[in-house]
Amino acid sequence: MTCQDYKDLMMAYLDNELDNQQRLAFEEHLASCPTCAKELKEFEKLKHLTDSVTLVEPEDRIWEQYWNNVYNRVERGLGWILFSVAAILLTIYGGFELIEEIIRDQTVGTLLKVALLALIAGLAILYVSVLRERVYFWKKDRYKDVRR
Amino acid sequence: MDSFCEDETIAMWGCHSSSKEMFEAIVKKHMKDAYFIALGLVGNHEDALELSQEAFCRAYRNIKQLSSEGKFFPWFYQILRNLCFSHLRKRKVRQASSLDGFEQDKIEAEVHHNFDPEVVAERNEYKDRVWKAIGRLDDKHREVIILRHFQNLSYEEISKILFCNRGTVTSRLYYARKRLKEILDREGPHPAGTQKGGQH
Numbered sequence: 031m032t033c034q035d036y037k038d039l040m041m042a043y044l045d046n047e048l049d050n051q052q053r054l055a056f057e058e059h060l061a062s063c064p065t066c067a068k069e070l071k072e073f074e075k076l077k078h079l080t081d082s083v084t085l086v087e088p089e090d091r092i093w094e095q096y097w098n099n100v101y102n103r104v105e106r107g108l109g110w111i112l113f114s115v116a117a118i119l120l121t122i123y124g125g126f127e128l129i130e131e132i133i134r135d136q137t138v139g140t141l142l143k144v145a146l147l148a149l150i151a152g153l154a155i156l157y158v159s160v161l162r163e164r165v166y167f168w169k170k171d172r173y174k175d176v177r178r
Numbered sequence: 179m180d181s182f183c184e185d186e187t188i189a190m191w192g193c194h195s196s197s198k199e200m201f202e203a204i205v206k207k208h209m210k211d212a213y214f215i216a217l218g219l220v221g222n223h224e225d226a227l228e229l230s231q232e233a234f235c236r237a238y239r240n241i242k243q244l245s246s247e248g249k250f251f252p253w254f255y256q257i258l259r260n261l262c263f264s265h266l267r268k269r270k271v272r273q274a275s276s277l278d279g280f281e282q283d284k285i286e287a288e289v290h291h292n293f294d295p296e297v298v299a300e301r302n303e304y305k306d307r308v309w310k311a312i313g314r315l316d317d318k319h320r321e322v323i324i325l326r327h328f329q330n331l332s333y334e335e336i337s338k339i340l341f342c343n344r345g346t347v348t349s350r351l352y353y354a355r356k357r358l359k360e361i362l363d364r365e366g367p368h369p370a371g372t373q374k375g376g377q378h
Contacts, residue, residue, distance in 0.1 A: 041351045045326065047333050076359050080327045083308050084299045085217060092227065096209045097202050103235040 031059070036066055044073055201241070204250060205234050211251075211329065212258055218324030219262040221293035221313050229265055233258040252339045263317050311361040319354035326351060 039056045042048045048056065060067045129146055132138050212233060217226035237254050244253050269292065293313025295306040312320055325331045325339070336347045 037352060038345070038348050041348050041355070042333065045333070045351075072359065073355055076355055076362075077327075079304065079308055080312075080323065080358070083305045083312075083327075085214060085328065086297050086299045088213070088223065088227075093209065096231070097205050100205055100231050100234045100238070101198070101202070103231060104238050107235065107239070 033063060033066055036063070037069075040066065040070055040073065044070065044077055201238050208251060208254065209234075212254070214328060215255070215324060216258060216262055217297060218312070218328050219259065219317070219320065220265060221297075223294070223297055225265065225292070229261050230258065233261050236261070252341070255339045256341075259321065266317065307362065307365060308358075311358055311365070314361050315354060315357055318350060319357055322347065322350045323354050323358065 036056060036059050039048065039052060043053060043056050060070065129150065132146060133143055209230070212230040213226055216230040216233075217223065220226055220229060233254065236257050237250075240257075244250070293310050295301060295309050298305050298309050312323055315323065321340075322336060325336045331339075333344050333347045337344045340347065
């Protein structure tokens with residue numbers, strides 16, 4: 031085994047993750063390799079230093095409110111979805127009603143009616159184009175069926 | 179901390195119906211782990227709290243994707259880490275645009291400035307430096323350091339929640355620690371004395 035192979039064992043040795051046989055083999059290598067022994071010593075110091083860093087535990091009230099905050103998010107998310115769907119449907123319905131009324135109105139000029147129809151056609155083309163692009167990329171997405 | 183890789187399958191929780199009570203029990207069991215992992219990944223209390231709660235919220239909406247034999251925490255961990263990494267990317271982009279024309283180093287420094295030493299318990303100069311140095315690691319390197327040192331996970335457990343093999347964990351830890359040592363050495367002597375000639 032080369033020093034590079036022993037480097038893989040070094041981390042496991044440091045973290046006490048080796049079985050007896052591996053540990054003995056690694057210690058044997060350490061005894062004959064001052065470079066690895068020095069590196070291990072440095073890593074041991076670093077590990078000790080990193081282990082000394084602990085993080086502040088938040089106040090109890092944070093944990094008491096935690097589930098309520100999660101649930102409120104879930105509930106509000108559902109609320110926003112329903113609100114958005116309803117708003118879109120109502121806007122489309124209202125829009126069509128308004129357009130129908132304008133087109134049937136004899137007092138409204140032809141130019142305005144043509145502009146309105148062009149606006150609707152433009153929106154429809156944009157919508158179909160975006161939808162087609164999304165479907166195209168969705169079909170090509172290699173990760174779409176990945177489930178963990 | 180109990181071993182969250184050995185935790186109950188969704189079938190055992192009996193909550194494939196996304197029942198509120200069952201999910202509440204899951205959240206209460208894992209909220210501290212989720213918060214501290216997020217804290218390790220993003221570096222400050224407010225973001226960690228926000229992101230860990232958002233991760234639970236997404237898990238609740240998508241729990242049907244998890245097979246009944248699937249273990250909750252490794253699956254949830256993927257949601258949490260993706261949220262945290264995506265948050266960091268957005269933060270980087272935001273700061274890059276606000277520092278338009280500045281060099282990359284400055285952007286990096288701003289991003290890692292968010293590794294707030296206020297969250298370190300029993301602070302001292304060296305602990306603050308280690309925490310900030312952890313913040314300067316690449317996402318993947320920081321992740322293994324957090325899981326190993328702050329969550330006290332075994333290599334086996336880390337490999338399960340990262341969906342990789344033990345060798346990858348070992349190698350990632352080696353390069354993460356090496357990089358951490360380099361950052362600390364570059365910033366001056368520290369009590370680990372890893373810097374050549376650096377003594378304290």
